[in-house]
């Protein structure tokens with residue numbers, strides 16, 4: 001026995017013990033395909049994929065590696081810690097930290113050569129102080145608020161104060177670009193057009209004060225459904241689209257048909273093993289306090305996913321796929337397992353994989369779509385991806401020839 005109990009080797013084998021029970025898989029082919037679809041929709045703009053939340057729970061370093069192989073030239077995350085993790089994995093491309101982080105992380109932001117988002121004067125001051133202390137300028141992006149209302153002042157006059165502060169800090173703080181986040185691009189074309197107009201006017205003022213070189217970025221995935229709104233922007237920041245997911249409301253937008261986003265392909269599958277099969281013989285209910293009623297004669301599979309992995313309940317409409325059939329969840333999930341009614345699947349056996357998201361096999365039907373699963377669990381698509389926590393396997397087909405680069 002070598003490596004037992006010693007550092008990395010033990011750690012790997014512990015992870016494989018969990019991966020034997022449940023896993024998320026990400027199809028590298030689907031992510032590459034989706035990147036190509038997003039590039040086509042971006043109409044020549046450069047792509048800065050968003051890998052916040054550990055790449056939407058899919059493993060930021062692994063997904064980053066795949067994207068860089070496909071010619072991506074910059075990445076975005078939410079926090080300094082996430083950007084630092086990419087650097088620790090040897091990723092050297094420019095990385096934008098989109099959310100304002102705490103003041104105490106400004107030094108690490110510079111040390112890891114991450115581009116901070118600054119939205120107000122105090123944040124500019126903190127990055128300026130770090131740059132002076134290190135005797136080396138820092139590069140930032142200016143985040144402006146055109147209605148998302150999470151960071152930065154909303155009003156025009158306050159935006160001008162921010163520009164003025166950046167102008168005064170210009171020896172220490174270089175501004176690479178201006179960006180904003182749209183609040184309703186998955187659902188509302190009119191509001192998106194208004195926010196885009198406000199953004200364009202702020203970009204023009206920022207360029208007048210800070211220089212023509214400033215890049216502009218407005219769209220995330222759903223922003224690509226509004227081509228006129230992207231006029232004059234240089235970068236798009238897609239996240240969820242890389243995994244082939246879109247908010248259901250997008251299909252009702254006027255830009256849907258021409259966007260090409262209907263070609264996106266779901267990239268994520270979640271599966272967990274059947275641990276045991278229990279035939280109900282008494283009308284006494286399941287689990288704690290026997291609250292979930294199940295009729296005698298029903299056969300239940302106990303499956304290796306529970307609330308410690310993000311599966312919440314009760315969710316009466318939630319099902320898992322086993323041998324091509326939808327099997328409803330019974331009762332509430334436990335810490336590490338949940339039960340599904342498999343009475344109609346006589347061939348169910350311990351060790352079978354139950355599919356909770358995606359298809360049982362490529363091209364197979366039925367499919368558990370992310371839209372259905374998130375609705376059944378009462379989560380948004382974003383929450384669903386990030387909430388389900390388990391080992392991730394990147395399924396890589398043969399590596400294609402490099403095509404476009406950004």
Ligand SMILES: *Cc1c(COP(=O)(O)O)cnc(C)c1O
Pocket residue numbers: 050052098180181219220221222237238239240241
């Ligand atoms: C999350 C996020 C994105 C990416 O959004 P998707 O809808 O996943 O494409 C882009 N920009 C900002 C500021 C974000 O917070």
